[in-house]
Amino acid sequence: MMSPVYGLIYILLAPIAGGLVAGIDRKITARMQGRVGPPLLQPFYDVGKLFEKENLVVTRSQDLYALCYLVFMLVAGALFFAGGDLLLVIFAFTLSHIFLVLGAYASSSPYSFIGAERELIQIIAYEPMIILSAVGMYMVTASFFVSDIVVSSIPIVLYLPGVFIGFLMVLTIKLRKSPFDLSTSHHAHQEIVKGVTTEFTGPNLGKIEIAHWYEYVFLLGFIFLFFAFSLPIALLAIVVAYFLEILIDNTFSRVKWQFTLKSAWIIAGMLGLINLAVLYYLSGGLQA
Amino acid sequence: MTYLKRSPWIIHYDASSCNGCDIEVLACLTPMYDVERFGIVNTGNPKHADIFVVTGSINEQNREVVKNIYEQMPDPKVVVAVGICAASGGVFRECYNVSGGIDKIIPVDVYVPGCAARPESIIDGIVKSLSILEEKRTKMNSPAAKKDTQSGGIQ
Numbered sequence: 001m002m003s004p005v006y007g008l009i010y011i012l013l014a015p016i017a018g019g020l021v022a023g024i025d026r027k028i029t030a031r032m033q034g035r036v037g038p039p040l041l042q043p044f045y046d047v048g049k050l051f052e053k054e055n056l057v058v059t060r061s062q063d064l065y066a067l068c069y070l071v072f073m074l075v076a077g078a079l080f081f082a083g084g085d086l087l088l089v090i091f092a093f094t095l096s097h098i099f100l101v102l103g104a105y106a107s108s109s110p111y112s113f114i115g116a117e118r119e120l121i122q123i124i125a126y127e128p129m130i131i132l133s134a135v136g137m138y139m140v141t142a143s144f145f146v147s148d149i150v151v152s153s154i155p156i157v158l159y160l161p162g163v164f165i166g167f168l169m170v171l172t173i174k175l176r177k178s179p180f181d182l183s184t185s186h187h188a189h190q191e192i193v194k195g196v197t198t199e200f201t202g203p204n205l206g207k208i209e210i211a212h213w214y215e216y217v218f219l220l221g222f223i224f225l226f227f228a229f230s231l232p233i234a235l236l237a238i239v240v241a242y243f244l245e246i247l248i249d250n251t252f253s254r255v256k257w258q259f260t261l262k263s264a265w266i267i268a269g270m271l272g273l274i275n276l277a278v279l280y281y282l283s284g285g286l287q288a
Numbered sequence: 289m290t291y292l293k294r295s296p297w298i299i300h301y302d303a304s305s306c307n308g309c310d311i312e313v314l315a316c317l318t319p320m321y322d323v324e325r326f327g328i329v330n331t332g333n334p335k336h337a338d339i340f341v342v343t344g345s346i347n348e349q350n351r352e353v354v355k356n357i358y359e360q361m362p363d364p365k366v367v368v369a370v371g372i373c374a375a376s377g378g379v380f381r382e383c384y385n386v387s388g389g390i391d392k393i394i395p396v397d398v399y400v401p402g403c404a405a406r407p408e409s410i411i412d413g414i415v416k417s418l419s420i421l422e423e424k425r426t427k428m429n430s431p432a433a434k435k436d437t438q439s440g441g442i443q
Contacts, residue, residue: 026324034319038327039294045327048291049338052425054362056335194333201335201362 002147007082010217011074018213019043021220025246032250047209053202058107065103066204070211072096077218083147086134093130093218096211097123100196107199115195119183121257125264126170129163132272136163137225139279150228157226157237162275164226168241169267173260174219177249180260292338292364292425293418295327299337299361303354303390304380305344308404309371313341315407323411334360339417341410345373346392347385358394364424366397366417370410375399 022043030037039045057063076092079085097119104116138144140159141152149156157164173180184195192198197208220238227234255263302310316323317330331337334357346354358367369390372378377388390396397420400413 030322030324035322036325037322038324042295042327045291045294049295052290052292053338053364054428056360056362194331194336197336198333199335205336 002083002145004082007078010078010081014077014217015210015213018210018216019047021216021242022213025242028243028246029250032246043209043213047206050206050209051203055203056201057204058109058199061106062103062200062204065099065106066200066207068099069096069103070207070214072099073211073214073218077214077221080146080218080221083145083150086137086144086146086149089146090130090134094123094127100208100211103200104196104198109199111193111198112196114192115183115198118192118257119196121261122173122180122183125180125261126173129166129170129264129268129272132268132276133160133163133167133222136160136272136276136279139276139283146225149225153229155227155229159279160226160275162271166268166272166275167222167226168244170264171219171223171241172245172248173264175216175245177245179248179252179255180264181254182257182260185254290422290425293422295329296338296414296418296421297329297331297336298339298341298414299331299334299357300341300343301354301357303342303344303350303374304347304386305371305373309343309374309402312404312407313343313370313410316410321407321411323414326411326415328414334358335362337361338365338421339414340365340367340394341370341414342367342374342390343370345377345380345389346387347383348387351387351393354390354393364421364428366421366424367394368398368400368413368417369396370400370413371405372401372403375401378403 020040023038023040026042027037027040055063072092073096076089076096079092080089101116101119101123104112104119134144137149137156137160140154140156141149143149143152172178176183176185178185182195184197197205200208220242223238223241224234227237300310300313315321316328334340338361340358340361342354344350358365367390369375373380374390374396377383377386380386381388398413398417400409402409405413
């Protein structure tokens with residue numbers, strides 16, 4: 001059953017949780033680099049400041065696109081936490097990123113352009129794996145509805161180990177972590193200035209940052225689904241997965257887009273598809 | 289409650305500096321000084337930056353670039369001139385191609401002395417500029433300032 005209350009809770013609390021995750025991320029990253037690092041609440045200060053700044057735009061449509069990015073991310077996450085259809089969630093999730101790309105294209109800046117193209121390549125790279133995750137969950141629990149998947153007592157991750165590893169791989173792309181932070185990044189890579197976000201200033205950049213927080217919580221919620229049979233194991237899995245992402249972020253240098261696309265597809269194809277094929281044969285076809 | 293002072297993002301531009309000051313600016317980012325403690329991030333994008341950190345002096349090559357970067361930054365913004373060349377032209381002052389310090393082109397808010405400026409004094413200069421940034425924000429939001437198209441620097 002869908003429960004809009006959880007969706008509402010997500011809308012209200014996800015920015016707080018997402019901002020804290022971003023703060024912890026920056027703190028741990030700093031410690032890994034032997035630095036003290038910023039205060040835990042630094043992401044909130046950053047966004048607060050961005051809303052105090054002047055809004056400079058190349059074209060007014062950027063305002064709309066930045067807002068749409070935030071709104072559709074909210075829709076995707078709220079649907080997910082309300083227990084909606086996974087396919088619809090993924091559709092809204094992709095749509096929100098398309099708005100970000102459109103916003104970058106609208107500004108007619110070469111840096112934004114390259115960022116937008118790389119963002120599109122990233123979407124192409126991660127999309128199959130996310131769809132495969134949804135399909136895998138359907139094969140195990142016979143439902144695309146998050147509300148059904150989350151109450152099922154089947155340990156989904158044991159049925160979908162390949163899909164889970166593939167999902168962790170695209171999570172690195174989604175969280176804009178180092179080997180795959182092609183389109184924009186939180187670090188000091190400056191060869192395309194700031195990629196997709198180059199031409200967004202002040203409040204618009206703030207909206208994009210808040211959308212990222214919503215995205216963090218949504219993606220970590222997706223990890224939860226794999227371990228939904230046990231709450232403590234699920235929470236542990238989320239913490240370990242996120243820590244791994246930070247570790248990878250700080251260990252690897254950025255790769256080219258060709259490698260990103262190839263590796264994401266090969267891993268999705270090898271681990272994801274083989275996993276699903278094996279599952280199909282073992283279960284003697286789809287029972288549902 | 290203001291967040292501007294807690295999250296100053298800088299853009300660093302090398303205007304014909306000898307690289308001495310630039311290395312010291314970068315030294316601020318190392319684990320030794322770690323300016324991210326104060327929320328300072330080196331953005332490399334004028335549209336995201338609050339503080340314009342310039343090293344070196346103005347010459348014919350970079351006159352337009354300095355102006356361009358300054359104009360692309362959203363208000364409120366401050367300029368920190370790092371090193372003696374950025375303040376007055378320094379030892380290059382008499383050169384045929386050097387027209388002087390950064391304040392020949394754009395309003396400078398804080399001058400950080402030194403050749404090269406020490407990381408400690410650069411951090412001090414940036415922290416000093418934060419109160420000026422805050423002052424500018426209050427001015428920007430006051431109704432009288434809304435009419436001003438160009439907010440002049442506070443010297």
